[in-house]
Amino acid sequence: MELSDSSKKKVGTTASDMINLVNRAVEIVGDNSALAFEIVQGRRTQAQQNRLYAQGRTRPGKVVTWTRNSKHLGGTAVDFAAKKNGRISWDVKLYPPIAAVFRQASEELGIGIVWGGEWRKKDFGHIQLDAKRNGRSEAAVIAPDVKVPFYGVLKKGSKGALVSDVQKMLRDAGNSPGPIDADFGPRTDLAVRSYQRKKRGLAVDGKVGPLTFAKLSREKKKQGRNV
Numbered sequence: 729m730e731l732s733d734s735s736k737k738k739v740g741t742t743a744s745d746m747i748n749l750v751n752r753a754v755e756i757v758g759d760n761s762a763l764a765f766e767i768v769q770g771r772r773t774q775a776q777q778n779r780l781y782a783q784g785r786t787r788p789g790k791v792v793t794w795t796r797n798s799k800h801l802g803g804t805a806v807d808f809a810a811k812k813n814g815r816i817s818w819d820v821k822l823y824p825p826i827a828a829v830f831r832q833a834s835e836e837l838g839i840g841i842v843w844g845g846e847w848r849k850k851d852f853g854h855i856q857l858d859a860k861r862n863g864r865s866e867a868a869v870i871a872p873d874v875k876v877p878f879y880g881v882l883k884k885g886s887k888g889a890l891v892s893d894v895q896k897m898l899r900d901a902g903n904s905p906g907p908i909d910a911d912f913g914p915r916t917d918l919a920v921r922s923y924q925r926k927k928r929g930l931a932v933d934g935k936v937g938p939l940t941f942a943k944l945s946r947e948k949k950k951q952g953r954n955v
Contacts, residue, residue, distance in 0.1 A: 738770035752833035755937030769807035805856035
């Protein structure tokens with residue numbers, strides 16, 4: 729699964745923990761089209777939130793929010809939409825399995841979350857960070873000055889500067905991907921699988937998602953300290 733450019737842009741406005749959470753959820757979904765989703769809301773301004781709050785009250789339309797003080801304001805919430813046959817669907821039956829994917833991602837990454845489907849007033853497409861569930865302070869969760877790039881999942885056929893970065897990290901970790909050519913080809917795929925076999929907690933699938941990327945990045949930092 730790959731998010732649309734619009735979804736990536738919305739995710740990119742959120743806090744670093746939320747970006748990592750969505751990254752991992754995308755990786756878990758993989759090629760399972762039954763769990764496909766798009767991100768339809770990321771960070772909001774106060775003016776945007778006020779306008780949404782007015783909808784169904786002082787403005788025409790259906791009520792879509794119950795507060796002027798949403799977690800969207802701090803970038804610690806996203807709204808997602810399920811996809812069926814490649815198109816967005818609001819069928820509520822599609823949402824709990826996707827929420828379970830976010831829950832799995834949160835447990836793997838140690839990031840506390842709340843799903844809107846747990847609330848009395850259900851909001852099935854809403855996920856927000858919850859510092860109380862991971863023992864960190866609100867400030868640490870929001871981390872507004874931390875910029876984490878949204879890279880999705882790199883796999884065979886991917887191209888670009890980030891592929892070059894991954895190839896260099898694989899090479900430095902002792903898993904030769906062949907030429908550093910920004911092209912995720914068969915040799916890079918084999919190098920990724922070789923690396924994943926050596927690391928606990930990584931699926932050996934040849935894909936560079938959040939967990940594989942994070943481990944490679946940490947090794948790069950360690951090597952830098954040991955130079």
